[in-house]
Amino acid sequence: MARNSYRNFLRLLEKWPLDESKKGGRDLGEHLRIRVSEAFRLGDATPTDEVECQRVCASLNRLANNTYATRYPRKLTSTSTGVTIQECHQIASTEFLKAMEDSEKGLLSGMFKQG
Incomplete structure (x- = not known):
């Protein structure tokens, strides 16, 4: 079986x-x-x-x-935020999330250098 x-x-x-x-x-x-x-x-x-x-x-x-x-x-092609399916796929991609993570690291490191 x-x-x-x-x-x-x-x-x-x-x-x-x-x-x-x-x-x-x-x-x-x-x-x-x-x-x-x-x-x-x-x-x-x-x-x-x-x-x-x-x-x-x-x-x-x-x-x-x-x-x-x-x-x-689905009757609508967008989400409650107005983002389309293609945009959702782009936002959820590993490359986009990595870029966001890198930009946040840069922002935080810049804040700590000033203080």
């Missing part, structure tokens, strides 16, 4: 995209790949709780297939 769960998770990971802008532990697809490799260290020979594996795999499949996004489509 573990063979079926393992294969289901492998099929799921094939559908799950990797977001190149969130490398370094911030990407959900990357996290899922790590968790599956940890959970199935022995491959399909790993003893598993089949009911729990089926529940988790079904939930992740619904997310990967955008089940709820298609069932309940």
